[in-house]
Amino acid sequence: MKKLLLLVLLLYVKSMSAQTDTAYAYVDANYKAVKGWNEATYYYKAYKKDSTSYILSVHNRAGQLQKREIYLDAGLTIKNGQSVVYKNGKPTYKGIYINNEREGIFVSYDTLGNVLRTESYQRDTLNGPYTFYWPNATIQETGNYRKGKKAGEWILQYENGKPAIIEKFTDYGDSYSKTSFDESGKETTLDQIEAPPSFPGGIDKFYMFLARNVKYPRDAAEQHIEGEVRMSFLVTETGAIENVKVERGYHPSLDAEALRVMKLSPKWTPGKLFGKPARVIYSIPIRFSLR
Template identity: 25%
Template sequence: MKLLKTDSYKFALLLLYLFSAPLSRAQETIVSYVTKNGGRTVHKDSAEYTSILRIKPNEQGLYELNDYYQNGNLKRHGWVKTLDPMRLRLEGLVETYYDSGSLEATTYYSDNKRIDTAHRYYESGTLKEIKVYLKPQEGQKRPAWDGTNKHLLYYADSTGSIQVQDGNGNIVLPHDNGIDFEQGMYREGLREGRWEGSFRKGKYRFEEWYEKGIVTRGVSTDSIGTTLPYKERDVQPEYPGGVENLRRFAAQHYRYPKEAVRARVKGQVILRFVVDTAGNPTDFEIVNDLGYGTADAGIEMLKKSAKWSPGYQRGVPVRVAYTLPITLNSGPRPPQ
């Protein structure tokens, strides 16, 4: 733990992914208005949706979660392991819905990771796909995109035409932007052989080859014919020395504002930023602020951090968004 001295106080800066705030048991629910970037607002009208956590746990010790669209329809129902609205840990069955009220998907979770069998539906109610998510082996590390952790058992297009049955078939997967697509073969639930398609709104076309769900090689081509070969489909940006080194840098360089010192602020600051195609952190955004300049201090700290190695999508440098939670706990006044 790195200790920082400010006005003769010592404050421990802990970079954690979980933070549980004390809650009053007198209330029955915790209501949050969630913004587009995942932050919180006090204004319901400016929120993307309303999230309600029921404080009383069920027999398994889980807390009921209900999210609602602005029109009042249910967006998501499920169960979580903690009462921290900013760091939900999904557990068990989670159901999501379209804003029209139609069921969109049923998915099972274990400690916030998808497991078991998931079903997705078109808004009309027609079954779209069935996937089985496999639990990673102990200590197993996967690349940024790994097609072996889930098996596609069934897929039908929007007309109801079945393209994959019992894990086998040729498929055309349209992207949400209505322009890009991917097409190729599934065998025993995994991608196999040659696939092709487009990405970045048609700016690039690609060919790639799979063996049992793993990309073995690929090549992207831009509009003027420049080719970009690759061996990994997606490569995430990396901070020099890894995430642990970023945490150490933050512990050493975050400066607790004097106003926050006097107010003895505790809680979690959450920042979002983009690593651009040159590896520079940019486009800083405050997801959750504790006030007294605590979020601005976090941004200033990030601006001083080292340059990242950039991310790539199918051989093309891309901008990638990151979220950094910073938990601030003020400690007692040290003995003189």
């Protein structure tokens, strides 16, 4: 759907001759193109910034920014510059794209505007330091990625900064040592430290939810494109889903559909840390198949 919408914008953007030229497109709550403002829930705004860049922004009816991206081409296909996703007027995710690939530090924020996590990318692959924070801004988890896989020592910490779990990985992402500690520093069992979040009814129910809600993108179906999109999102202490993003994409239309559907997800059963509900980053694949 986004691709079809951008084709409409493209007709206008290509004809821009002045920096002030602007094109608009309108969509409903499901991001389906509509005729105009009266039927719209969101609107897209595209304009030529200068001779080498184009700006695409998404707004709700109140005018609040939902997303702002910089593109290298008039066709709005090559991200090249800072990309920012917003919620309630505040950034939730931002970083730099170079030729459509994430590069450098990307930052996620919670609904209060506090830093949630920082992660490092090299050519669109996690590579370098990663940090996830407690609500009080102390470090909850820290470690390093190497070519998309955890490497070296990863530490999960209590809010007071003491280690709760120390896990060690090879450069190929294989865990070979994992030790858990209570708050006094004594070794303890892992199940007393953490429990992952879960979809109500279990993972089979989650895939039933996907089957009911996924609408195979027409352009991908016509081209017989199949593949897996890996999503990541935050499950809050209440089970709400926030900070949904494509961790590893496959095709623009499939990525956009996976993102749309995950945002429709009902609440999950929250994960637990140290026996209490806690916000947890969760990752899951969504498989698109025409068979």
